[in-house]
Amino acid sequence: MSKLERNWQYAEQYPAETGAIVRARRLSLELGIEPVSRSVGAQLSALAVLSRAATVCEVGTGVGVSGLSLLRHTAETTLTSIEIEAEHLREARGVFADAGIPASRLRLIEGDARHVMPRLNLGAYDLVLLDADHSLLLELFEHALAIVRPGGCIVVPGAFAHGRVPDPAARDEATVACRDLLAVVADSPAIAPALSPAGDGLLTLVRLDG
Numbered sequence: 001m002s003k004l005e006r007n008w009q010y011a012e013q014y015p016a017e018t019g020a021i022v023r024a025r026r027l028s029l030e031l032g033i034e035p036v037s038r039s040v041g042a043q044l045s046a047l048a049v050l051s052r053a054a055t056v057c058e059v060g061t062g063v064g065v066s067g068l069s070l071l072r073h074t075a076e077t078t079l080t081s082i083e084i085e086a087e088h089l090r091e092a093r094g095v096f097a098d099a100g101i102p103a104s105r106l107r108l109i110e111g112d113a114r115h116v117m118p119r120l121n122l123g124a125y126d127l128v129l130l131d132a133d134h135s136l137l138l139e140l141f142e143h144a145l146a147i148v149r150p151g152g153c154i155v156v157p158g159a160f161a162h163g164r165v166p167d168p169a170a171r172d173e174a175t176v177a178c179r180d181l182l183a184v185v186a187d188s189p190a191i192a193p194a195l196s197p198a199g200d201g202l203l204t205l206v207r208l209d210g
């Protein structure tokens with residue numbers, strides 16, 4: 001194993017998770033849903049605190065690993081989470097209840113994010129997580145940019161598309177969409193981008209003022 005691989009593995013094993021997150025992660029894997037990794041979950045928890053997030057929007061609830069991570073250290077945060085699969089959302093409701101998250105902190109919306117996001121309030125969210133179908137990434141990013149407040153951030157786990165983004169031979173739709181988003185934000189005067197190798201790549205995009 002190379003030094004970089006050892007570093008990555010160490011970072012993934014380092015953070016402790018709550019019992020509820022461990023159970024949600026297990027359920028997620030049983031159902032074939034890919035949750036955010038442990039280090040990405042920890043970074044989401046920290047980002048929610050750092051950005052003093054009162055309002056968070058998540059696209060791709062899964063069964064709630066990322067949602068629980070976002071709510072972990074912030075008693076005041078409310079989470080709007082959008083999920084296209086009714087079965088995933090049903091399981092997620094059980095997961096949030098099991099974790100003791102009050103219903104007043106949650107707005108779980110069943111639907112296609114491409115249709116739901118345009119109905120959300122503009123500039124109203126402190127943090128937006130995009131963790132759905134990566135082939136939709138550019139479209140979802142445009143919606144996310146509209147609903148995040150200036151100074152708020154958009155977070156994209158899986159930004160390496162299972163390690164394919166750095167491989168020039170990989171040309172599948174999701175990989176190309178990730179590459180296109182990385183190129184768009186690298187040149188944008190409206191965004192401060194940061195790409196970390198956590199998990200399968202964690203892209204954090206801060207919306208600049210003005």
Ligand SMILES: C[S@@+](CC[C@H](N)C(=O)[O-])C[C@H]1O[C@@H](n2cnc3c(N)ncnc32)[C@H](O)[C@@H]1O
Nearest residue numbers: 035036060062065066083084112113131132133
């Ligand atoms: C990678 S999983 C999300 C995992 C979750 N964020 C977690 O960490 O536990 C992606 C989820 O996005 C959902 N999804 C896919 N396309 C979607 C869309 N257009 N709108 C809303 N949800 C979508 C899938 O059903 C799936 O549950």
